[in-house]
Amino acid sequence: MNKKKLIIIILIVVLLAVITTLLVLHFNKKEKYVYDVETVSYIKYNTIRIDNRYGVIDDKGNIIIEPNYDIIQIPNPSKAVFICMSDYNTDINEYQTNKVLNDKKEQILTGYESIQAIPTETTEDGIPFEKTVLKYKKDGKYGLMNFDGKEITEPLYDDISAVTYKEGMFLVEQNDKFGIINLNGVDVIDIEYDMITVDNYYNVDTKYQKTGFIVCKIGDNGYRYGYINYKGDKLLDTEYTEISRITEINDDNNVYLIAYKDGQAGVLKNKRTIIDYKYESIIYNVNNDAFIVQRNDKKGVLNKNGDTRIEPQYTKLIWNGKYINVEQEDGVRKVLDENGNEVKDGYIARTPTSDGKHSIVYGDDDIYKIIDNNGNVVIDNGYSYIEDIGNNYFIVATSQKNGIIDLSGKSVVDLKYSSIFKLDNTELLQANITETNTISLINKNMQVIVTMDQAGIDITDNYIKLYSESDIKYFDYAGNELSAQELFPNNNIYAKKINGKWGFVDKAGNQVVDSKYDMVTEINEYGFAGIRENGKWGVINSNGEIIQEPIYDIDSLTPQFIGKYYKSNEWYGNDYYTNTISSEDETEADGTLNENGLEENSEQLLDVE
Secondary structure (H helix, E strand, O other): OOHHHHHHHHHHHHHHHHHHHHHHHHHHHHHOOOOOOOOOOOOOOEEEEEOOEEEEEOOOOOEEEEEEEOEEEOOOOOOOOEEEEEEEEOOOOEEEEEEEEOOOOOEEOOOOOEEEOOEOOOOOOOOOEOOOEEEEEEOOEEEEEEOOOOEOOOOOEOEEEEOOOOOOEEEEEEOOEEEEEEOOOOEEEEEEEOEEEEOOOOEOOOEOOOOOEEEEEEEOOEEEEEEEOOOOOEEEEEEEOEEEEOOOOOOOOOOEEEEEEOOEEEEEEOOEEEEEEEEOEEEEEOOOOEEEEEEOOEEEEEEOOOOEEEEEEEOEEEEEEOEEEEEOOOOOEEEEOOOOOEOOOOOOEEEEOOOOOEEEEEOOOOOEEEEEOOOOEEEEEEEOEEEEOOOOEEEEEEOOEEEEEEOOOOEEEEEEEOEEEEOOOOOOEEEEEHHHOEEEEEOOOOOEEEEEOOOEEEEOOOOEEEEOOOOEEEEOOOOOEEOHHHHOOOOOEEEEEEOOEEEEEEOOOOEEEEEEEOEEOOOOOOOEEEEEEOOEEEEEEOOOOEEEEEEEOOOOOOOOEEOOEEEEEOOOOOEEEEOOOOOOOOOOOOOOEOOOOOEOOOOOOOOEO
């Protein structure tokens, strides 16, 4: 082999080594934010409370764990892993009894000082614990394990707690310093900070996935903040006296931050400064995609790129729609447009309508009007409020009553409601009358499709339920009424009201349960329904057989049942099932437990910024 070939081979080997190293670094970095969180589509196990003691039932109402414990955690209600605790010791802030049982009442996950679920209040499915991993304690330190007992991390940490809005990520503490790991035990943020908070960013499509972290170190100069994105990449060193993310800017690919250096505010887009640190304060106006800045006690306006629209020269500056109300140092007030030009049309607020041909305006008299783009008044009926809801329809208000008009000024929904508002992600409006707790639903053609007194409303993933003490109706998001048969095709029987009383019929319409009840619920996912008679609730199964005669005093208009047990909750909100005849809680909490059954002094330092 000649020397030239040897050099080529060496270069190829070096190049391959560099490529391999880069690939390893890439995948190690990616591993920080790519992990699988357990999902729960069906809740098989629930806690029961009887005589102020806790146990577990399954989805048929069978007792799996007798109610003998002070508290029971079910971290993943699709798995038979139940953390049973009793005999709280206030001296050491721990339970003397801490054991994990399965559905055969066998003790599992032994050999540890304690096993705990990890509480979190921000899961999408509402389950109050991390559903994928548990926290174990050994030799006075904490680590993560999976539900099969495999230790994911060694017991290295003084504490482990859930990260708000970031299921699958955990705040870990060592020697009074904090970092972040994920559920695979991979370090996302090194343990070197005195405080870590999430930035609270949310996008409808990606939820909280792109939420980043504001980190803090405390030194001789006091608190200094930096920023780390959701991938664990450090964007800003801890050199700022204050940092907050502009969460109103919905951009998954870029992070906009208001940061302070030595008391002066600026704005960064990722690592790049787009507004220099020379302002006393900066406020983002989401409606106009611009910044209100203050320097030397004078206010002005910059656009999102940092270019000046209005020099900081006004003692007061308020944005009203597309108009800006300002006051000079001599007390003179002006109305400006978005570029700082003075307007003198007599209005102090102007908001273009969705058709692009009109604007909603009002003056110093706070009387709302609609004008066209030439300034001609189209609607002037003395309204105290007008809101554009599209298709040339407007919510209007006067004398604390709300209605809807069209662009001609014609009333299309009577001016009689306490409030009217859009139901998100639907084609419907909800109109309320407070005095009678009346709810009406209005479709896109401004027709009132249903009205119900003393009503409640639930909006699920695919339908809307409107209900009262004596009635229940279902609608799709366009306002079409739906039958129970359409919504629950797998049920055997369905609630039906005949001559003012409720019973159940089968799919063919044959009577299965006599129509003698004041109210009922539909058969739920567990195969049970409630029946109310003379103010008391009982239970039937999916075949119409009575499981429990009506004996329960329950406040809910639509109670939920599993077997003979009905759903209730603690004063602090945790759900459980019980067969207590009265719906009132049996006892008040004694103050030693928090809402997830953990000692109150289990302090979590990671909060929403």
